[in-house]
Amino acid sequence: MDIKGFDSDKYIKLQSKEIKERINSFGGKLYLEFGGKLFDDYHASRVLPGFKPDIKIKMLSALRDEMEIIIVVNSSDIEKNKLREDLDITYDLDVLRLIDSFREYKLRVSSVVITRFNDQPAVLNFKKRLENLGICVYKHYNIDGYPHNLKKVISADGLGKNEYIKTTSSLIVLTAPGPGSGKMATCLSQMYQDNLRGIKSGYAKFETFPIWNLPLNHPVNLAYESATADLNDVNMIDPFHLEAYDTTAVNYNRDIEVFPVLKSIFESIMGKCDYKSPTDMGVNMAGYCITDNDIVEKSAKQEIIRRYYSALVDRKKGLSSSEEIFRLELLMEKAGVSDSDRPVIKAAENKAQETGAEAFAIKISKDNIVVGKTSELMSPACAAILNALKEISGIDDHIHLIDPKVIEPIQKLKSNNLHSDSPRLHVSEMLIALAISAVSDTSASKAFDNLAELKGCEAHSTVILSSAETQILKKLGINTTFEPKYETQRFFMK
Numbered sequence: 001m002d003i004k005g006f007d008s009d010k011y012i013k014l015q016s017k018e019i020k021e022r023i024n025s026f027g028g029k030l031y032l033e034f035g036g037k038l039f040d041d042y043h044a045s046r047v048l049p050g051f052k053p054d055i056k057i058k059m060l061s062a063l064r065d066e067m068e069i070i071i072v073v074n075s076s077d078i079e080k081n082k083l084r085e086d087l088d089i090t091y092d093l094d095v096l097r098l099i100d101s102f103r104e105y106k107l108r109v110s111s112v113v114i115t116r117f118n119d120q121p122a123v124l125n126f127k128k129r130l131e132n133l134g135i136c137v138y139k140h141y142n143i144d145g146y147p148h149n150l151k152k153v154i155s156a157d158g159l160g161k162n163e164y165i166k167t168t169s170s171l172i173v174l175t176a177p178g179p180g181s182g183k184m185a186t187c188l189s190q191m192y193q194d195n196l197r198g199i200k201s202g203y204a205k206f207e208t209f210p211i212w213n214l215p216l217n218h219p220v221n222l223a224y225e226s227a228t229a230d231l232n233d234v235n236m237i238d239p240f241h242l243e244a245y246d247t248t249a250v251n252y253n254r255d256i257e258v259f260p261v262l263k264s265i266f267e268s269i270m271g272k273c274d275y276k277s278p279t280d281m282g283v284n285m286a287g288y289c290i291t292d293n294d295i296v297e298k299s300a301k302q303e304i305i306r307r308y309y310s311a312l313v314d315r316k317k318g319l320s321s322s323e324e325i326f327r328l329e330l331l332m333e334k335a336g337v338s339d340s341d342r343p344v345i346k347a348a349e350n351k352a353q354e355t356g357a358e359a360f361a362i363k364i365s366k367d368n369i370v371v372g373k374t375s376e377l378m379s380p381a382c383a384a385i386l387n388a389l390k391e392i393s394g395i396d397d398h399i400h401l402i403d404p405k406v407i408e409p410i411q412k413l414k415s416n417n418l419h420s421d422s423p424r425l426h427v428s429e430m431l432i433a434l435a436i437s438a439v440s441d442t443s444a445s446k447a448f449d450n451l452a453e454l455k456g457c458e459a460h461s462t463v464i465l466s467s468a469e470t471q472i473l474k475k476l477g478i479n480t481t482f483e484p485k486y487e488t489q490r491f492f493m494k
Contacts (some may be wrong), residue, residue, distance in 0.1 A: 026202025
């Protein structure tokens with residue numbers, strides 16, 4: 001489903017131009033704090049159809065000749081083995097992944113900064129590992145009372161105590177494995193120490209959401225709130241921007257709350273602050289690149305519903321609170337949506353009631369929803385995907401895309417050798433079986449060639465699927481919601 005409401009090419013041009021202008025406004029050196037995901041911003045691609053998940057890294061690639069990257073990681077996150085849940089890897093390993101990923105785009109990572117450093121053994125081991133790999137590592141320390149204790153922060157025993165990061169570029173991008181890393185404090189530390197050395201430098205922030213020049217309750221901004229409902233982030237009209245320019249702009253509570261302190265810090269470091277509002281600090285041009293507001297609004301509303309169902313599943317797993325659910329229900333009310341606005345939910349429920357088996361529904365076009373149910377051979381997601389591929393490929397419903405002779409040995413392998421709880425094929429296994437069938441069967445080959453057409457489709461399952469199956473659905477680009485219930489009464493789910 002290739003529906004677009006956002007111009008990615010225009011975005012790259014406008015965003016690159018805005019960053020270059022900001023560099024020049026500070027005398028040729030800018031520390032750019034990069035929030036959100038650089039390589040795989042799937043939230044943005046869902047709510048802004050046409051926004052490519054890797055568009056931000058491509059935009060930075062256009063600036064590679066004048067740019068270097070600093071990766072910031074909090075020592076507490078290393079010590080606690082904090083996981084990046086979407087990738088299921090620890091933050092220290094994600095630092096290595098990020099370095100590799102930047103290098104693939106020929107972007108230079110000049111150093112890694114470890115913040116809140118306190119000689120923790122695990123952190124010292126990680127530091128040594130990075131240095132053995134030829135990576136420059138700098139230590140930054142905890143500052144008591146940061147950021148409000150200005151006397152302590154702006155001192156040799158505060159920002160001045162941190163190791164000074166040697167940089168050679170006009171644009172220094174700071175990114176991290178996750179939030180709470182200390183990117184902002186690292187920027188302030190560099191600006192403070194640059195000033196002591198007579199070097200002019202400035203700060204700006206890159207955040208895609210909320211989009212400052214869309215209305216406060218625009219579905220795209222509400223979708224951002226739904227994505228951060230567990231953090232208690234709230235979109236607000238920026239009062240500083242309104243006072244300074246008599247123009248409304250949208251920001252979020254944390255940036256608005258901390259702005260007076262940041263303004264004072266900038267004034268203490270540089271003698272003045274060019275920013276009149278937290279919105280001024282941003283360089284986000286996404287709002288200017290929306291080409292079809294109707295498409296974008298519909299997509300954002302679907303995201304809000306998806307986030308609601310995701311929270312319901314997390315609560316079932318003991319990973320979210322009822323308060324988060326209440327906030328998401330309020331956001332759905334603000335956006336004027338309910339589960340009835342997601343027709344795959346009703347389609348899956350109807351199939352389950354009709355057959356007495358768990359079901360899965362996929363919307364492959366505006367008026368076409370296909371369904372599948374649990375069987376002895378495969379999971380409901382497998383059945384629905386095969387049925388969807390038949391519809392997309394114009395293949396008769398009675399034709400078997402996968403020969404039962406291919407399925408049988410896979411089931412025997414699962415049951416007899418791998419001791420699986422269920423011999424049914426899951427999505428990854430079904431796709432391998434389809435690929436094998438495609439070698440000798442023209443219908444299977446045609447269906448296999450159309451797998452990419454499933455990207456962007458909406459889907460719903462009447463049960464929570466395994467994490468392995470859920471990950472494959474994500475990789476296929478199928479936006480799936482789940483009823484908050486398990487297929488069995490077993491407590492342990494693989």
